[in-house]
Amino acid sequence: MFYPQEMTEIEIIVPAKDLLPVTKALSSQGIFSQTDVNYLSTDKDNTQSIQWQEKASAYAGLERRLQSIINSLNIQDGNPLNRDYGTLADLDITQKLVDEIELKVKSSVEQINSETKNIEHLHNLEQQLAPLSEIEVDFSQLQNSRYVFTVLGMMPQENIERLKTSLARIPFVFYTLNENHQKAVVWLATSHENADILNRAVRSAYLDPIKLPDNEKGTPREILVNLRSSITESEKKVQQLKTILGGVRQEKEKQILELLWDVRCSHMMINAIIHYGRLKYTYIIVGWIYSSKIDWMKQKIKSLSPDAILEAHAITRQNGSADVPTALTNPRLIRPFQMLVTTYGEPKYGEIDPTPLVALLFPLLFGAMFGDVGHGAIIAIVGALVISKKVKFLNFFGSLGPILLACGISATIFGFLYGSVLGYEGVLKPLWMAPGANIMKILIITIAGGVIVLILGFLINIYNLLVAKNYSEAFLGHNGLIGLILYISLICLALPVVGTIFPIPSAFSNLPIPSSVFLVTLIIGLIGVMFSEVFQNLIEGRHPVFEGSIGIYFFQAFFELFDVVLSYVSNSLSFVRVGAFAVGHGNLAAVFFILAGMLGTTSSVGYWIMYLVGLVFIVGFEGLIVYIQTTRLTYYETFGKFFTGGGKRFEPLTLHPAEKRIN
């Protein structure tokens, strides 16, 4: 739990005849991560490689076609089916089945698309002709005439006279067919010889031509009636086609989904095989496996392929390199918090897995800042609903359900400790203390808590560095032993001074160790941090010891030291926000009570409406802010001390998403 899984690198040489069962065995239980060793292939003409690529391409094509059929039929993709996917789906048979289904579906879908486009086109025509509906003229007789060129369109009324003036040099006819206060529907005609002049004139008069449908005859009203009946007909046709598709769906849904998952798994299998090295009659498979499962895997492969050869090379945490993938495996209860860790970065192979720390710290910080029985319960309920997946609109929370549940429970516990229920602070007696009545106390406690977290961070960092055999950094780094000594010295020297201003327990303000001791450790810490780079260079034998000139080094080192001390102080004081939010949470509720009181008494509707608004605001908005603050404290203040990330994620080979992992 506290470390990523120990890894063993394995190399398997397997005969071609046993390739599929061995691949299936490797993919089972998600304990094997494949390494691409295609470059080890010795087949000079690449025939095998080409065959596998062609198969992969064929499966990919089939998957796309099946997906398209599923979309057309509106089938829910859903969860993977429980089938045996140990063999590759037969390409020829699968292709035939897909062709048959596609034939049934494709023609209906194409017709639906065509009819839909037609309906849109008819609607546009309807819109254009609507202004002409009152005009009892058969315009179709005027179109395509041999000697007369006509233009029908809509134009601004104020441009009409000017347009007539501009056409003075040619013979023309002008009719205003319809007009409202701004626009007019007009019709112009001239001889074909003067068509250019007419076109230029109408264009410059901002006439917007109305184009009649070519195959329609009659007055605009008659054309509109025809258009509307065509639209209705097309809509009926679309409905009929959709009914046909519905029938196909009912008949073929199960078969389509089975085909889809068969194809998908075969595709994944082929993709895995493509990354194997190919010899003449055998294949080379290389990858990483959990060290705890190596014996089991050896037995399994031997049973499936007696001729297979397996070589294993375990990598201990101390000897890890950047190539070794990191697999975080935690108990089910804290596994959801892995997501918070991997969002920040992937731990290196030899590093401590911070997931247990996050699983403890994150809900603790959240609960402390959001302590209220009722508000916490609401968040816990939301978390539970997200986990159940029964409320669709909560699905956008994704995998945050367990985290919300944990934070909600923690907030509820703190609610009991603070004596706060749905913003009411007088109802329940605090099991610990009410933050609003003990502001200084809670602020000091939270800073003290922060100091403890930071010291823990130092210790984890020192441990990680020792494991990695980076002794110089472990002892002399800013976040190493010397940094820890400096930090503790600063704290211990500050405590008596703080004790004169703030009410802290005397055990802390009057430490049994005299201040002079801490003064000495402080000086040691300051010198150590200021010259850490020099000391590390000396220990590791790196030259030059001083980068650049000594004067500049001193100047830089001084400011670096100042920066480090400042960061210790700011990181420590950053935890005061926990106390501040604890106090603020109660005060925010109080504000809404005041606003509610302004709207009426507790027997009035207005009071309760404002109360509900406040509840939504506090749980939703303040809850979000507290979540963000908790994330900040976890990532920046805590992780910043020891977590460098940069590890390589363990990507298990899976041939089917339904495969379950062992614990």
Added chain:
Amino acid sequence: MPSDAISDFAAINSRVRVMFSTLLTKQDFVNLSETANLEGLLGQLKNTAYGPYFDRVKEKELTARRAAFQIRERLAETFHSIIHSSPGYTRPLLTQLYRNYEINNLKAVLRGITSDSSWDRVRYVLFPLGDESSLPNEAMLETRNVTQAVELLKGTPYYDTLTFAMKRYSTEQSLFPIEVAIDLDYWRDLWKDVNTLLGQDREYASRILGSLLDMNNLMWAIRYRAYHNLSEEEVINYTLPFGYRVRDEDIRNIAAGADIPQIINRLYPKIQGVSELLGDLHSGLPRLELLLQKNVVDQCRAAFVGNPFQIGIPLGYLLLFEFEIQDLIVLFEAKANHIPSENYKNFLLIDL
């Protein structure tokens, strides 16, 4: 004259005459043109009625463009003052005249969109209409798309006109049809407002604004015909059939290809050398426009002679003020770019 004209215009007449006295004189312009650079020019202007408008801006922000924006603020405030003091029946016309700046702003914003300019570049080119403007200038510019920008004008007086023009914009991808449509629509409305006036008000308004319209109409016709080689029918549709001195017949003759210098000489005997000006359209057309503007200036000044109780006085003053700002902007640009006076004085309305 009717007694109500006296009571209607007494106050505004006095106010305008006081304002008229604050217009810069020829000597002021001579002094301004003799300054060494823009800083010197602005320094001098700070001692005039423009001073307080420069104080509103930090020294280092006072570029030529920003200075032009500031002096336009004075014009905007003057317009407000005059509109509110004028008799009720004249306000539609004065308000419509003021709307010309909104039209120009609209055109500037659309050009800003097509030239992909930022708001910072465009804002000080616009006339400072402030909250009175119905245009969401910045929002339009941020659409970066002319069609979407025009959609933001729904509910404004421009939307319907632009709806027709946008169909041409979609095909031609040119702002020309949009700008022409806006201009024609504006001037039609302005002329309608002139025609609602009666008696001497109508006479003076026709003379002043009609001269302005004549100038625009002539320049449009000449540009479209001689410069853009548009057809006769297009020139006719892109111009207006009314004005003060210029008749529709003149415009149609220009559109049909008649001798332009002859037409102008007949209309404006005082304007000389039109043929030479039209020999080089690139430099000649702006010069011709300037000469026509001088004619408008004369009309405006003439309104101050004779009956003082008519709309010609506020109208004339507002246009004279606008022309003064036009000249100052020429000086700002000239001084900012260190252009010698012999090169820029031909662009000034005032004779130095």
